[in-house]
Amino acid sequence: MELDRTDHRILKVLQLDGRISNRDLAERVALSPSACLKRVKRLEQTGVICRYLAELDLGRVRNSVTVFAEVTLKRHQVADFVAFEAELAAIPEVIEACQISGRFDFLVTFVCRDIDHYRELSDGLLDSGSGVSTIASNIRMKVSKAFAGYPLA
Incomplete structure (x- = not known):
């Protein structure tokens, strides 16, 4: 279009x-x-506008920790990626997951009630048999620039 x-x-x-x-x-x-x-x-x-949603100030709703996890899979077959994506889809705390190029396979954003909750989830991924090799976790300290829409020509 x-x-x-x-x-x-x-x-x-x-x-x-x-x-x-x-x-x-x-x-x-x-x-x-x-x-x-x-x-x-x-x-x-036509799907240009996908949905409407309310952006929340999560800090006013509850305490939370946001973690950006760099996930590497053991195998790189299509079936492995599909299985891992299905596992992520079942975790409500995963708010975004992107397959990317570079040093790791996925960048996954978790929003959890605390760091122990995140550790339980990441340990679960490592132990689930979904083929996760490593998870490098990065804790969000602050938002320097929030998403405010896509740049349009």
Whole structure:
């Protein structure tokens, strides 16, 4: 699907404020409300807009620790990657997992109640038979720049 400048403007606004009313969005991108709604619906239906969600200040909800785990698998067959990804999908504390190139195979982000909880999860991965060779854990100290939407042309 070809996106034009107006689509990009709509996406920029929605990334920052997913709850903006259609009327206000239309005003911000210089469209009529009906034309704006039509474009947003098209962006949703074609999968450009995947979902809307609320960003939480987790520190106000509960104590937690965020860990970025560098995971290396013993074997590098497609079936091994698929099995490991399925195991990660079953762990609610895994909020993101990316297969990457470089020194390790996956970068996995965990959000756990404390470091002992993370240790239990990482030990479980090592002992599960999922083919994990090593896990190097990196504890988030602070967020220097939070995600604020993707850069769009």
